[in-house]
Structures are given as C-alpha cells and as structure tokens.
Amino acid sequence: MKRPPNILWFLAACSGMLAISAFAWFGYLAPLFLSNTGDGEFFSQSALLPNEWETYRSGSMWSVGYPKDFDVDIQSDNHSVAFRPSIDPGAKIYFSVRQESTSLDAYTIARKAEGYRAPEYVTIANYPAAKYTVGNGHIDYVISYHNSVIVVSSDDFDDETIAIMLVTFALNTK
Numbered sequence: 001m002k003r004p005p006n007i008l009w010f011l012a013a014c015s016g017m018l019a020i021s022a023f024a025w026f027g028y029l030a031p032l033f034l035s036n037t038g039d040g041e042f043f044s045q046s047a048l049l050p051n052e053w054e055t056y057r058s059g060s061m062w063s064v065g066y067p068k069d070f071d072v073d074i075q076s077d078n079h080s081v082a083f084r085p086s087i088d089p090g091a092k093i094y095f096s097v098r099q100e101s102t103s104l105d106a107y108t109i110a111r112k113a114e115g116y117r118a119p120e121y122v123t124i125a126n127y128p129a130a131k132y133t134v135g136n137g138h139i140d141y142v143i144s145y146h147n148s149v150i151v152v153s154s155d156d157f158d159d160e161t162i163a164i165m166l167v168t169f170a171l172n173t174k
Contacts, residue, residue, distance in 0.1 A: 096153040152166070
C-alpha cells in the first residue's frame with residue numbers, strides 16, 4: 001500500500017487548524033474582539049434592513065429600523081414612539097409603536113365596548129396579533145408581550161418604507 005503524498009497531509013493539517021481557529025474566534029474569543037452594540041438584550045435584526053437606515057431600540061422591549069431622514073418623536077406619557085419623515089410634518093401616522101399595560105384579552109374587550117368591530121387575528125412580524133382596521137386605512141396591530149400589549153400603528157402599511165419598517169420590527173426574545 002502506497003503512502004499518500006505529503007501535500008495531502010499538509011492540507012489536512014491546515015484544514016484542521018483553520019476549523020479550530022474559526023471555532024475559537026467566533027465561539028470563545030468573540031466577546032473579547034467583537035464590540036457589544038446593544039444594551040445587553042438580544043434583538044433579532046432583519047436581513048431586510050437597508051444599510052443606510054438606523055435602528056431604534058426602546059429599552060429592552062422592542063426595536064425597529066427606520067430611515068435616517070425620519071424624525072423620532074418619543075412621548076413618555078403614553079409610552080409611544082412615532083416615526084415620520086422630517087420633511088412632512090403632516091398629521092399622517094407613518095409608523096407608531098406604543099406599549100399599554102394590559103393583556104390582549106382586556107384590550108380586545110375594551111375595544112369591543114368602545115364599538116370597534118371584532119379584530120382579525122394575524123401573524124405580524126412573526127408575532128401573533130389582533131388587527132384592527134379603523135377609518136380610511138388606519139391599522140393597529142396589537143401584539144401580546146409578557147404582561148402588556150405592543151400596538152404597532154400606521155395609516156399606510158402599503159407604503160414601501162413603512163412595510164420595510166414593519167418587517168424590521170422585533171421584540172426582545174428574552
């Protein structure tokens with residue numbers, strides 16, 4: 001039986017060292033060399049987030065991508081954040097996210113008492129949600145999250161920019 005050429009032994013040794021190096025770099029040594037850009041919480045990042053966009057993180061609850069030329073209006077009184085283009089100060093709700101300290105069932109019952117139609121139950125941004133269509137195209141997606149609900153709203157989810165924002169919306173996975 002013939003002995004394999006020396007080049008095969010060399011290639012096998014190099015491949016093994018490369019595999020062990022990659023495992024060490026991305027597994028054990030990553031915290032030393034990769035910067036921590038978050039606040040310690042894990043948010044999934046959408047692959048559809050355009051490179052020139054920013055990511056807004058609301059504490060440890062949710063995150064969403066938005067264009068750099070959008071204004072971010074944070075209202076602490078009702079725990080809501082509204083996104084709109086800087087050049088359009090109109091009354092249109094481009095994209096809004098708010099938190100309410102209630103359960104999804106209680107929210108649905110309160111909406112029914114206010115005269116709203118029954119919601120359509122859908123999956124939005126990979127989360128089960130109640131969809132309320134109000135007036136001329138205004139839509140509220142109500143997502144149950146721990147002991148509260150997150151309400152994602154817009155007057156025009158058909159707009160391409162708003163649709164990209166919706167698919168980049170993510171809740172904390174912890």
